[in-house]
Amino acid sequence: MPVMTIAKAINEGLRAALKDSPATLLMGEDIGALGGVYRVTEGLKAEFGADRVVDTPLGESGIIGTAIGLALRGYRPVCEIQFDGFVFPGFNQITTQLAKMHARSDGMLRVPVVIRIPYGGGIGSVEHHSESPEALFAHTAGLRIITPSNPQDAYWMIQQAIDCDDPVIVFEPKRRYWLKGEVDLITPPGNPFAAHVLREGTDATVVTYGPLVPVALAAANAAAEDGTSVEVIDLRSVSPMDFDTVTASVQKTGRLIIAHEAPTFGGIGGELAARVSERAFLSLQAPVMRVGGFHLPYPVARMEDHYLPDIDRILESLDRALAY
């Protein structure tokens, strides 16, 4: 199996989708000759032409709004938003139009638009380049939200998003774009909306997604050295959310720690905690712990190491859960 980075895996996934169907096209700012600010679309314009890898004018509402029109005409547009914090000029089109058009039409219209958003911090960047706005979108019915954490998922999940008849937002963990891994180009990993158990354990469950997956795995390794067996789950899909896999894990381990970069208040972790409390209340031996961002605007680069959840923050929550 070939080894590639997440960025290259998405690039290959997009290439496969463009080859697979003439209805697929990419659109966004600087995605053509430059290949995108993260070079995820590198080489695709040269291979498929400017009509299928479209450098758009600089306007996020314009990108999403015209993608909706293209989808109504039978196309499957894949939009790149340059950075997480720049999606908001397109927020209206995503939440009032894209998410609602299927319901508005009583199921008659389908708008299979994919929106790729590099997200998360840890890259030492300026304001609006390090945010994790997934909960803002998860709250909107009509959207699906997935986030790959490794090259294998990245290669397949982008293609599965394009195949889906619903709008799908793919949050790409930008600080992991250069993470390498094997990619099975023949066999897809199944349902993109299902969580994966990455490491089995018996004492506690750590659920995370996207950029924190390697952090959670490292925390589990550290805990193992202290004799604690931690199960690690990569949620993979934020909406829908795979409550069943997490519930089954908690029924086994009795403790749940949820980690994400986004602020904990009003976040994905709170939703998951509530659902697990409903489903596995009597299995819980400690309150559900959340590790995440604080209720602050994302801090400046030279503070972000203290803001982002790291191995120690996860271990500290684990200790509290074990000591409860």
Added chain:
Amino acid sequence: MVQLLTEDGHLVPDDRFGDFAPDPATYPGLYRDMFLIRRFDQESTALQRQGQLALWVPLTGQEAAQIGSGWAMQAADYAFPTYREHGVALTRGVDLPNILRLFRGTTNGGWDPREHNFQLYTLVLAAQTLHAVGYAMGIQRDRAADPDAVPAAAVAYFGDGASSEGDVHEAMVFAASFNAPVVFFCQNNHWAISVPSEVQTRVPLAERAAGYGFPGVRVDGNDILAVNAVTAWALDHARRGKGPVLIEAFTYRMSAHTTADDPTKYRASAEEESWVARDPLRRLESHLRATGTPDSFFTDLEGEAVEQAARLRKAVLAMEAPDLSHRFGTAYAEPHPLVQEELRQWRDYEAGFAPADEGGK
């Protein structure tokens, strides 16, 4: 401002758009549609007053702008309306009672857009202008892939109020960049609820097109012949691959913004009266009568309008909303575990009540 028919019903020539003027044989049909949609508007307002509709959005005064532009479209063209384009809906073959489903609260849509090439009403101002541009980009690609594909264009409807929305700007930028076959059709009806068009713009809206690098035309929006000719020209321009056009139809919202509005609080009756003299129906009627149209044509139309109203009332009273499970079934195109689970929970909850005839919900 382009005009082919004066306020007192006389034809005037126009060098630029005269070739696109409608055949006089179509005048009775144009008048009929304007007449019927105004009567539809009046009946819908009455239905709202009777509590049968939650809200109504009147179009009176804008019949020429809507029927005239609608008649210029061909079957393969695709219109993206706001929420006031009842006249355009008529020209696209939408069964008029279906328009009222949205306002009665039984659906957010009401018709199959693909059947009529007429998108559903869009309530967030100007959002649909981008959809029109994207659709036009799709037409472009289809025609590049298949030179025999039917030439077509998209039409983006919006108003003077919505012209201030950022989406209109982005739509025009994108349309210009890609030379998309789209006609921006702005009905400047002078009032965005209570705010006059002077607050939205210092120049005639049609002049904004120059800034985007495509033609802009201001047309007398109460002159159906001029509206039809200018729109036919613009659509031809777009279908031939010459790019977008902005049309500003200069018209007037003779009624309220909606049935929840009260124009007496913000505009003078003298202004309203000045527009009565420019009524779009009156001037074509004057022309038809002066050119020998028999009285029977008008009396037959009256009969048709009465029948239409009766049919409308009957249809509206019979409109029921589907069960909430319909909403669960149409939120997503593909199965969604949370929606399925919540549907099961809701059904279990509902099943816990005694049947309605035994005193339950």
